[in-house]
Structures are given as C-alpha cells and as structure tokens.
Amino acid sequence: MTDPLLSISDVSKNxxxxxxxxxxxxxVAPQSFVSVLGPSGAGKSxxxxxxxxxxxxxSGTINFGGVPLTFPNTHFAFMPQRDALMPWRRLIDNVTLGLEVQGMKRRDARKQVEPLFETFGLKGFEQHYPQALSGGMRQRAALMRTVVQQRDMLLLDEPFGALDALTRTSMQRFLEARWEKERWTALLIxxxxxxxxxxxxxxxxxxxxPAKVLRTFDVPLPRPRSLADMASAEARAVESEILNTLLVNENDGKEQPYETVFKRPDTGRNSDDSDDLDRRRACCG
Structure with a gap:
C-alpha cells in the first residue's frame, strides 16, 4: 500500500x-485526486x-511526505474559488505571476508558459486582458497559473462553483482530462x-x-472518465450513498434513503421530481 503524501490526523480548530x-x-496518496465534500460553512476552506x-x-498532526508539515513551505499550489486574475495584467502575465513570485524573471517565465496556452485552449489569447475572456477561459487560465508552479500538490477550493452549469461541466471534463495526462496530486474542496x-x-x-469525517468513499469508476460514466450503476450508487450520508443530518438523524425519495413511477415523471432532486444534490451548498 502506498504511503500517503499528505496525512492529516485528528486536527481540530476553533x-x-x-x-x-x-x-x-x-x-491523500501520491498522484491521486481526493475530494473533501461537505455543507457550506462546515470548515472546508x-x-x-x-x-x-x-x-x-x-491540535492534531499534519505530515507531508512522512515528516511534520512546517511553515512556510512550498508544497502546495492553491487555486481559489474565484479566478483572482489581475485586470491590469495581460493573460500571459497573470499565468506567470506565481513563477515571478518564486523569483523567475518575467521573460523566462513567459517562455516557460507559452507552450501551455494551446494545451489549455487559450492559444491566441496570451495578450488579452482578463475582462475580455469568458468565465471558463478565465478559470482555465487560473488553473494554468496554478499548475505551472510545479508544486508537490494542488489545493483546489471550489474552483468552478461560480460558473454556470454548462461551463462548470466543461471545466470538470477539462480538469479530469488534464489530470489523467499529468497525474497531479490534488485535493479538491x-x-x-x-x-x-x-x-x-x-x-x-x-x-x-464542527466538521469531522462522516464517511469515506472510494470511487470505482475507470479512467479516463466521461459524462456517460456518470450514468452507470456504479456512479449512481456512490452518489446515492453520499447523498444518504448528507441527508441524514436533515432528518434529525433518521435516514431517508435517496433511492426511495426519488423513485419515479414507470408511467411518467412527477413534475416536482426534478426540482427536488436538484435541491438535494445541492444540499451542501
């Protein structure tokens, strides 16, 4: 069994x-993608x-690479909820910002990141300012800025939460595809x-x-993944169990199974089902 790259043990905060x-x-194991899922305000950030x-x-201990985590450190590259692009810097200079902070000259940083613009679907937009870009393009730029720092681990703090549903799905597919190629170690909130x-x-x-771990789920889906995989019995079973775990807190500790709540008759679909399903999927938001 692979030793974890990041190990958080019995950590408390008030x-x-x-x-x-x-x-x-x-x-978090090396080259794995791990998510921390929970209600808003639970303490994830x-x-x-x-x-x-x-x-x-x-209280508690945090080890990285088998030794206690010390501060300051250079282990993590952080991607916040908003893209945090600086409006007065051209896109390429936003992407190089982390490298410049590390001490790299801007000219050298530009040479390093220029080939990635095509990979991230931003070829031709290097000299544009952020306000000229769509939300999805801005988030791809923010992700590029994060990964070019070449840190040991990515920390992704709800990076797609502010996007519309279609753009969010597109970014999830993009991130999964890039992760499959690069195998970054990633922790997503x-x-x-x-x-x-x-x-x-x-x-x-x-x-x-106060946040504590209710349950841990290993996702049995193969990689690379597609949207079609999310319709599989395996994906639906994991999603159902996660929702049951979360919804038990909405029902005074009494479990109300997801499969029962959302079971639809064979003769048609109740007009309220879709709204109810969406509400419960967003129960932690």
Missing amino acids: FGDLQVLDGLSLD TLFKILTGADRAV THDVREAVFLSDRIYVLSPR
Missing part, C-alpha cells in the same frame, strides 16, 4: 467559542488555510456531489460544523 474542525483526519499556513490548528464523484479517486464526506 475561533473563540466556535469550533470549526473536530478531530478531522484524512490521507479553513482546512486549506491551515495547510498553507494562513491559519493554525489548535467542493459541495457538488456529482463533481466529486466525476473527478475523484476518494471522497471524504464531512459533517456540518
């Missing part, structure tokens, strides 16, 4: 009387702040169940605040 993390434990040194845990199932090798489902 802000005064407000406890945010409650004995959180998870592992706080976990990333702890990993990057922007905040400190009050999301409250989108389907996104987690589509992208991940393993999913940690968190409770509402």
Whole structure:
C-alpha cells in the first residue's frame, strides 16, 4: 500500500467559542485526486488555510511526505474559488505571476508558459486582458497559473462553483482530462456531489460544523472518465450513498434513503421530481 503524501490526523480548530474542525483526519496518496465534500460553512476552506499556513490548528498532526508539515513551505499550489486574475495584467502575465513570485524573471517565465496556452485552449489569447475572456477561459487560465508552479500538490477550493452549469461541466471534463495526462496530486474542496464523484479517486464526506469525517468513499469508476460514466450503476450508487450520508443530518438523524425519495413511477415523471432532486444534490451548498 502506498504511503500517503499528505496525512492529516485528528486536527481540530476553533475561533473563540466556535469550533470549526473536530478531530478531522484524512490521507491523500501520491498522484491521486481526493475530494473533501461537505455543507457550506462546515470548515472546508479553513482546512486549506491551515495547510498553507494562513491559519493554525489548535491540535492534531499534519505530515507531508512522512515528516511534520512546517511553515512556510512550498508544497502546495492553491487555486481559489474565484479566478483572482489581475485586470491590469495581460493573460500571459497573470499565468506567470506565481513563477515571478518564486523569483523567475518575467521573460523566462513567459517562455516557460507559452507552450501551455494551446494545451489549455487559450492559444491566441496570451495578450488579452482578463475582462475580455469568458468565465471558463478565465478559470482555465487560473488553473494554468496554478499548475505551472510545479508544486508537490494542488489545493483546489471550489474552483468552478461560480460558473454556470454548462461551463462548470466543461471545466470538470477539462480538469479530469488534464489530470489523467499529468497525474497531479490534488485535493479538491467542493459541495457538488456529482463533481466529486466525476473527478475523484476518494471522497471524504464531512459533517456540518464542527466538521469531522462522516464517511469515506472510494470511487470505482475507470479512467479516463466521461459524462456517460456518470450514468452507470456504479456512479449512481456512490452518489446515492453520499447523498444518504448528507441527508441524514436533515432528518434529525433518521435516514431517508435517496433511492426511495426519488423513485419515479414507470408511467411518467412527477413534475416536482426534478426540482427536488436538484435541491438535494445541492444540499451542501
């Protein structure tokens, strides 16, 4: 069994009387894609702040590569919820920003990133400003800026949450395809169940605040993945179990099975089913 690259053990965090993390434990294996899935406000982003040194845990241990994680460190490349592109910098200079911060001269950084613009579907937009680009193009640029830093691990904090449904699906497919080729070690924060199932090798489902791991799911889908895989019995079973785990908190601890709630009659489809399904899939948002 491969030793984890990142191992978080019994980590807790509070802000005064407000406890945010409650004995959180998870592992991320090298070259794996792991998601942390849970309700909004559960403390998922706080976990990333702890990993990057922007905040400190009050207890627990974090090891990286088998040794205690120290601060500051250069292990992580972070992609935030918003693209955070600087409007006064051309796209190529936004992408090179992380390299420049590391001390690379801008001219050298440009030479390094220029070949990637075609890979990321942005060929011809190098000299454009961010405001001239679509949401999906901006997020591809933000992802490129993250990966060119060549850190040990990607931290992705709901990077597609602000996109419309069609663009979000397109970006999920793009990220899965790039991950399949590059095999980055990645940790994704999301409250989108389907996104987690589509992208991940393993999913940690968190409770509402204070966050602790309710269940861990290994995703049995082959790679590379397609949208058709999400209609398979295996994908639907994992999605169903995740939703059951989350929804038990909405029903005073009494399980209300997803399969029963959304079972449709053979003779037709109840007009309320679609809205109800969408509501429950977004139960953590």
